[in-house]
Structures are given as C-alpha cells and as structure tokens.
Amino acid sequence: MDLLKITNLGKKDLKDLLKKTDILKEKKIRGKPHKELESKSVGLLFEEPSTRTRISFSVGCSDLGMHSLYLKEEDLQIRRGENIKDTGNVISRYLDSLVIRALDHQKIKKLAQHSTIPIINAMSKKYHPCQAIADLYTIKEKKDQLRDLKFAWIGDANNVCNSNILGNSMMDIETRIASPKGYEPEKKVIKEAQKYQGDIKIFNDPYKAVEDSDIIYTDVWISTGDDRDPSEIKQDFKEFKVTQELVNQAKPDAIVMHCMPIKGNEITREVVESTQSVIYDQAENRLHTEKALLLKLLKQN
C-alpha cells in the first residue's frame, strides 16, 4: 500500500494510526526502545528542501531500528534520464519503502505504479498527506476529540489545504476555507471530500470563516514551485494575514496551527508565540505520526 494522498488510508486505518501514535509518543518521551522495524531500509528522496519532513523521517527510522538513506535526485541516474519504470523496479529490490518529495505529483504516482514497495508522498504540489496526519493527531491531542470541530483555513488553498480538507472530512471535522477570489480549493478535492460527507464551506472573508472556529490554520502564501507573481500574490492576500484580532473572532480556546516554515506575511509573530499557538507541538508530531505510518505500511510486508 502506498500513501500518495491521505485517502489512501481508510477511516479505520487513520484512526488506528492516530492511536498507535499515542503509544509511540509515550515510548519516545519515556525513552523506552521501540525498534519494531529492525532490518528494514527506507530511502528518503528529496527533490526539494525540507527541515521537518527530512529530519522527522530520519530520526523516526532510527527510533524504529531502521536504516534510512538520504537521496538527492541530482545524485541519482534519474537526473541523467533513467526512466521512472526502471528506477521503481530497481529500488524495490533494495529498499522496503521510499519516502519521496517531488513537486510533480504524477511523477510520484508513476513511481508507485512501477514499485513493489510502499511509496510515501513527502509532499507534492498537490498533496502533503504526512502533514495532514500530524495535524489531525495534534488536533486530537489538544481538543481530546476530532468530531464536531470547526477548522478554518486562512489563505492559499494549497497542497496542505487539500490534504487537510480530505483528512478533516474523513474524521468528521467541518472545514471552512477563506481564500481570496480565484484562490479557492480545486473542485476535484472538494468532490472527493464529499464522498466522506465532508462539511466544507468556502468563504472570501477570513473574519466570517473563523467565527466560532476551534482551529485556525494558515500556511505561506507562496509555496515551493509557485510561479505566480509574488507582488501580485501579496496584494491579493493582504486581508488574509492571521493576526491576534482575527484569532479573537474564533472560540476563546481556539488553537492556531501552521505547517511551517513560517515566512511572516501570513501570520504575525505575536500569534505564532501566543498561548493559543500549537505550531511547535504540531511540528514535533510529524515524528510520532510518521513512525506510526511506517509501522502501518511496513509491518504487513
């Protein structure tokens, strides 16, 4: 089984994975060994920079007793034209799984088609499923539940937003998206979320979207690989910055999330460093949820 998008997991798989994360996090905190995947090898192929995903997968593999290899696309023969089919076939003979970050989602899909090992999407231009799993875990950890919560996404309806829309719908969280006109989420993603009876509301006014919300989430306005004019984007998004004034429109105990890195246009430092911010816990949870994911995908192999 691959993880190209969060819906590759069933609802039950996702719930089990979040439960397993509790156990793994507890073990990590208490310093209890949990080398449950000893002798397995994972490739970490990054075509784009990464702090959280790269480090959390590397440390997670080590915690589970696995061997991880950091691979840069420019060091592989893919860069010199070796095709995806041959690459997929060959890496499947050496590795037990491949974690890949590539902007081109079709490339990750094609690699998965030609590999016999689980392929994990570590972020493409379309989806960021590992982020959304950690986000759901963080919400559950902070709110003690997932059902009946209101999640307000403020800003660009990007890959992280797509994955949150799908993940929230799987877990019965209402998703409100506030984006400038023309930057709303893709209809295809909304349609898929609706298969899970996902309650999705689209706004062009961030103040309306956050009203009575439990979670406020934002991300950079200009994502990796975005070729839109930066000054035009900044102008279009200027009303979509997460400020304390905006946060104050949500429930008093609302939490503020950001997948990082923070660029500063999209959120004030005051909010990042406020007591309502769970941003650093959210980043930490990447480690714990990715370990649960590796166990889910590799223990059955």
Ligand code: CP
């Ligand atoms: N959130 C996230 O994926 O961070 P990195 O780009 O640093 O991996």
